[in-house]
Every structure is written in C-alpha cells, then in structure tokens.
Amino acid sequence: MKKVKLLEIAHSRSGDKGDSSNIGLIAKSPEAYEIIKNAVTSEGVKEHFGGIVKGRVDRYELPNLLALNFILHDSLGGGGSQSLKNDAQGKTHGQGLLLMSVEVPDDFELPNDENRPEI
Amino acid sequence: MRSEPIRIANGQGFWGDSVDAPARLVRGGPIDYLTLDYLAEVTMSIMQRQKSKNSKTGYASDFVEVMREIFPELIEKGIKVVTNAGGVNLDSCFDALRKTAKELGLSGVKIGIVSGDDILERLDELLGNGAELNNMDSGKPLSEIRKDIVSANVYLGAASMAEALDQGADIVIAGRVTDTGLALAPMMHDFGWKVTDYDLLAAGTVAGHILECGAQSTGGNYTRWWDVPDYANIGYPIVEAYEDGSFVLTKHEGTGGLINKQSVSEQLLYEMGEPSNYITPDCVVDFGSIELEEDGADRIRISGVKGSAATDTYKVSINHFVGYKASGSLTISGPFAVAKAKKCAEIIWKRLENAGCKFEETSTEFLGLNSSHGDINPMPEQVNEIVLRLGVRDNDKAAVERFGKELAPLITNGPPGITGFAGGRPRPKNIYAYWPALIDKELVKPEVRVETI
Known part of the structure; x- marks a missing residue:
C-alpha cells in the first residue's frame, strides 16, 4: 500500500449551514470511490480537522455521484454574521479535507493531472 | 411531449x-x-x-x-x-x-x-394564532429573542x-x-x-x-x-x-x-x-x-x-440583534514575522485589558500561517510576512469601538516592520443571529399580482 493525499483522487467543495460546515468529497473514478468510502470516516474527518470541529461529524454516502457528504458540526465560530473567523462560512474546509492522506494499493493508478502546477 | x-x-x-x-x-x-x-x-x-x-x-x-x-x-x-x-x-x-x-x-x-x-409585522398575530416559531435547531422559544427581531421571512x-x-x-x-x-x-x-x-x-x-x-x-x-x-x-x-x-x-x-x-x-x-x-x-x-x-x-x-x-410547514428565516463585532488586521514582515505577530497580539490584548475592556469573545488569527486549516499541515519554520487578524464580539459597543483604536498604534509603538493599516479604524458592526423556525403553511398566504407598466 502507498499513501496519497485525497487531492490526488478526489474533488471537494464546502459551504456553511448555520454554525456547521459541509464538505462534499467526490471521487474521480469508481475505484477511487471505493477507497474514499472505506477510508474517510466521520471519526477520521473530525480528527483531521483537530480543534476546528467542536461538534460531531455526520457522513452520508452518494454512490450515484461517487461522493460522500460530511457535516462538521460547530465548526464556524457561531456561523453567519456572528462568527469572528476569517472563514466564517467554511469555504476553505473542502480544500483542508483534500490534505488528508489515505492508503491505496501500490498498483493504484493515479489520475492524469498534466496541467497541475508543481507547488 | x-x-x-x-x-x-x-x-x-x-x-x-x-x-x-x-x-x-x-x-x-x-x-x-x-x-x-x-x-x-x-x-x-x-x-x-x-x-x-x-x-x-x-x-x-x-x-x-x-x-x-x-x-x-x-x-x-x-x-x-x-x-x-x-x-x-x-x-x-x-x-x-x-x-x-x-x-x-x-x-x-x-x-x-x-x-x-415578510411576516415581521404579523408576528404577534401569528403567535396568537398558534404559531410557535421555536428555534428548530436548539428548540428555544421565540420569546427569548422577541424584542430583538429585525427580520422574519417565510x-x-x-x-x-x-x-x-x-x-x-x-x-x-x-x-x-x-x-x-x-x-x-x-x-x-x-x-x-x-x-x-x-x-x-x-x-x-x-x-x-x-x-x-x-x-x-x-x-x-x-x-x-x-x-x-x-x-x-x-x-x-x-x-x-x-x-x-x-x-x-x-x-x-x-x-x-x-x-x-x-x-x-x-x-x-x-x-x-x-x-x-x-x-x-x-x-x-x-x-x-x-x-x-x-x-x-x-x-x-x-x-x-x-x-x-x-x-406541511414553511421554513422561516428570522434574524435577531445580538450585539456588536469588529475585526481588523496588521501586516507583519521581515525576520521573525510569526514571533512578532504573536507579540503584537499579546500587546493589543494586554492594552485592552489595561483599559478595562472585556469581551464575550475574541479571536486571534494568523493569515498566511494557519487561519483556515489549523494544524492540518505542519507549520512552516519561517514565513516572509504574515497578516495578524484580530476580532472581538460584545454587547458593549464602546468596548468594541475601543478595540478598533488599538491596532494602528502598534505601527509606531510596537515591534518593527508592521504595515497594511490604510483602511482606517475597524468600526463596530451590528450582529444579527439567524433563528430558523417552521410555520404551518395554513398560516401563510402568498399573494400574486401582475401590473402592466
């Protein structure tokens, strides 16, 4: 097995729902969906975000979109106009999740990403 | 078809x-x-x-x-x-x-x-007709915020x-x-x-x-x-x-x-x-x-x-006034940027404490370091510059206003290499909290009219 960041095999988008953020995590292929479905758990997401998520994390599966949806409760410092955070709407949480590492088989072929910048 | x-x-x-x-x-x-x-x-x-x-x-x-x-x-x-x-x-x-x-x-x-x-003007009538409008997340009764409501829309x-x-x-x-x-x-x-x-x-x-x-x-x-x-x-x-x-x-x-x-x-x-x-x-x-x-x-x-x-219910979006907030930032450059930013924050909070200001909530963020993602990534050992962003929230407008006056002075009476304060003092902004509720559809009557101009 080798470790890759979710960025290599998935897309994401996040937004706010009150004081919770949500992150949609979309696999780039059916094979990648099997990997994220097994590897990216509610507990794992909560641990990954550390102190940012003060509440629980809910998780929903959408096999039709090769996607998972996460709700990060109590993660926006009050949310809406109450929050003092620079990112009061969790717009950046999706990018944060793509930094999580998961294990894939050694022969797992990563999607072609020729236009991607070096750093 | x-x-x-x-x-x-x-x-x-x-x-x-x-x-x-x-x-x-x-x-x-x-x-x-x-x-x-x-x-x-x-x-x-x-x-x-x-x-x-x-x-x-x-x-x-x-x-x-x-x-x-x-x-x-x-x-x-x-x-x-x-x-x-x-x-x-x-x-x-x-x-x-x-x-x-x-x-x-x-x-x-x-x-x-x-x-x-828009049911803002109808709230008392609707409450009298059996609408509860409890907060659908927390379950709290509307009476807790009734006097502070500024908008109510189905x-x-x-x-x-x-x-x-x-x-x-x-x-x-x-x-x-x-x-x-x-x-x-x-x-x-x-x-x-x-x-x-x-x-x-x-x-x-x-x-x-x-x-x-x-x-x-x-x-x-x-x-x-x-x-x-x-x-x-x-x-x-x-x-x-x-x-x-x-x-x-x-x-x-x-x-x-x-x-x-x-x-x-x-x-x-x-x-x-x-x-x-x-x-x-x-x-x-x-x-x-x-x-x-x-x-x-x-x-x-x-x-x-x-x-x-x-x-059989509509969702209602109610907003209520809950106090004031302000936030502002300073750009800190050069050697020891992160250490200087931390020192600046420490100085500002100390000065506000000395001035007798207390806040319900404060925030200290380091933009360019970890404000979005906390410690998901390892911290860089050195950055060339960093933006210190501070914020406060409280019911006391004077304290929030006072906070806004404590940022700019750091440029001349704090550590060296601070800039980025051209926008003026941060002013207190009203905060409206969101109160989601449900209402029976029977109590709300949408109206349609068409006018030719």
Whole structure:
C-alpha cells in the first residue's frame, strides 16, 4: 500500500449551514470511490480537522455521484454574521479535507493531472 | 411531449456577484428565462435595517442597475426574468423598475409581484394564532429573542412565481423565496407541472440548486482549477429543461470555464445537509437518485431525479440583534514575522485589558500561517510576512469601538516592520443571529399580482 493525499483522487467543495460546515468529497473514478468510502470516516474527518470541529461529524454516502457528504458540526465560530473567523462560512474546509492522506494499493493508478502546477 | 427544451440561465448567485454576467447571458446566445438570485440569509436583516432608515430601500438595488442595461434587449428577445430582488420592500423595487422602464421608453411590460413572505409585522398575530416559531435547531422559544427581531421571512416556494408567469408576467419579482424556486417556476409554468408532480418538481429543484450559485457549476470554485480555461470570461450556467424532468447543464459557446461531472457534483453537494431529505416548500428531493451523463463538450445531462410530497410547514428565516463585532488586521514582515505577530497580539490584548475592556469573545488569527486549516499541515519554520487578524464580539459597543483604536498604534509603538493599516479604524458592526423556525403553511398566504407598466 502507498499513501496519497485525497487531492490526488478526489474533488471537494464546502459551504456553511448555520454554525456547521459541509464538505462534499467526490471521487474521480469508481475505484477511487471505493477507497474514499472505506477510508474517510466521520471519526477520521473530525480528527483531521483537530480543534476546528467542536461538534460531531455526520457522513452520508452518494454512490450515484461517487461522493460522500460530511457535516462538521460547530465548526464556524457561531456561523453567519456572528462568527469572528476569517472563514466564517467554511469555504476553505473542502480544500483542508483534500490534505488528508489515505492508503491505496501500490498498483493504484493515479489520475492524469498534466496541467497541475508543481507547488 | 414537447421536444424543445426551455433554456433557463442564472446570472446572479448572490448580491455582489459579477455585474456583467446577466448582460453576457442575454447577449451570448439564446435563453428563455434569466433568473437573478440576490438573497442570502443575512441579507434580509441588512435590508430591513436599510428600510428602517429609508423607507424607499430594502431591496437589491443592483437588480435595477442590471435591468437598466438589459431591459430593452429582454423585451426584444422575449426573455423573461424571475428574481428575488424584492428583498423586504417589493413595492419600492417595483417602483424603481417602473421608473427605469419609463426612462428607457418601455411600456406594456407585465410585472408580477409575489408577496406574503415578510411576516415581521404579523408576528404577534401569528403567535396568537398558534404559531410557535421555536428555534428548530436548539428548540428555544421565540420569546427569548422577541424584542430583538429585525427580520422574519417565510421561504416561499415556486408555485406563486409560476402563477405570476401563468398570469402573463414578463418579469417576476419576489422577496424571500427559495433560491431553487426561481428556476423551478418557469418549468411549472411552461410545462404545466402540477404541485403534486413530485418527481418533476424535484428535478426542477435540482436544476435550481445547480444554477443558484452562478458560475459555481461551470468551473468556479472547481477543485482542479488548473484545468479551467479562460476564467476571465467564465460562462454562467444555463439549464435546458425538458418536460419529462430531465435537463442538460451547459453554458454559451465561446465562454470560459468548464462543465463536467465533477463540476456538477461539486455544486450538487454545496451547502448540502442530508442528501436523501432535501426539503423545499415544493417537494422533498432525494439527491441519491440523481443520474449524470456526459452529453458532449461542456454539457452534462441530469435525469432520474426522485421526489416526494412537501411537508406541511414553511421554513422561516428570522434574524435577531445580538450585539456588536469588529475585526481588523496588521501586516507583519521581515525576520521573525510569526514571533512578532504573536507579540503584537499579546500587546493589543494586554492594552485592552489595561483599559478595562472585556469581551464575550475574541479571536486571534494568523493569515498566511494557519487561519483556515489549523494544524492540518505542519507549520512552516519561517514565513516572509504574515497578516495578524484580530476580532472581538460584545454587547458593549464602546468596548468594541475601543478595540478598533488599538491596532494602528502598534505601527509606531510596537515591534518593527508592521504595515497594511490604510483602511482606517475597524468600526463596530451590528450582529444579527439567524433563528430558523417552521410555520404551518395554513398560516401563510402568498399573494400574486401582475401590473402592466
């Protein structure tokens, strides 16, 4: 097995729902969906975000979109106009999740990403 | 079944979106409907506050500016507009639009106005009639915040807007309606969908969800941004909707951006709660039923959407005043930037403590280091510069104001290499908290009227 960041095999988008953020995590292929479905758990997401998520994390599966949806409760410092955070709407949480590492088989072929910048 | 689709484009995802997008959609190729979405939850409280100071305001004034530019072309091309620009002052929005039409020499235009969402003045009556309006998240009773309420609006569905179109409206102006309803209404009107056609209503709702954030389905906010061509000329989304509930998401030829399964899926999951239970006033949608299919370049076909009967309640968006906040920032450069930023924060908080200021909440963020993602990534050992962002929240306006006076002095009486304070002192801003509630549909009566100007 080798470790890759979710960025290599998935897309994401996040937004706010009150004081919770949500992150949609979309696999780039059916094979990648099997990997994220097994590897990216509610507990794992909560641990990954550390102190940012003060509440629980809910998780929903959408096999039709090769996607998972996460709700990060109590993660926006009050949310809406109450929050003092620079990112009061969790717009950046999706990018944060793509930094999580998961294990894939050694022969797992990563999607072609020729236009991607070096750093 | 009609074989020709209707083309619904969304040129505005929120109040503050691209000012060019509506005109580019009108001029870039054929469309039948243009939707313009201006309202976020907090927007309603801002508009009520504007209206309380000036009774002619409280609607999305951008809308009138947009219409000034495109109104004649809309009439000429037969493009209809559906918008929530009315905010909390439909009458003034209508007056401004009428005035604009007159100045442009237009006449005979039918304007549909959908009202009944604004229940601020009706709260006591509704509470007397059995409405509770408890906070649907916390369960707390409305009495706790009753005196601090600044806005209260019901999220109306698509049916009333469809009715305005049925009555011949060329332009439909609503207040607080669901964002998704703006796109669903034209489908109900053109295809004659009934309020019990749940799968069809669900399909139109999904189309509305994909459209509602403007370019967020056409390459905006897209994970693989390096693959997105010509962001500067990004195309805004267009749905080609068919009578059977299937639809294609596309954009005008020659525009930038991209549409693929991932761009659509990213937007489908934007601000999503429980995907199998997406509740609107029109229906309940199961996002687990959606099927995506490639249909040529920058075209995705969406079908298979399943829905079920709507609930017997409307959601109510209430905003209430909860105090003041302010935030400001300093840029700290050069050697030991992070250590200096931490020292600056320490100094400012100490000075405020010495001045006797106490706050319900404070925040200290280091932009450029970890403000977005905490300690997900290891900290860099050294950065060239960093932005220190501080914030406070409290009921005591004087304390919040005092906070704003403590940032600039650091430039001359703190550590060296501090800049970036050209914007003036941060001023206290009113904070309006969001209070979501439910109300029996029977207690709310949406109203539709169509006037010819």
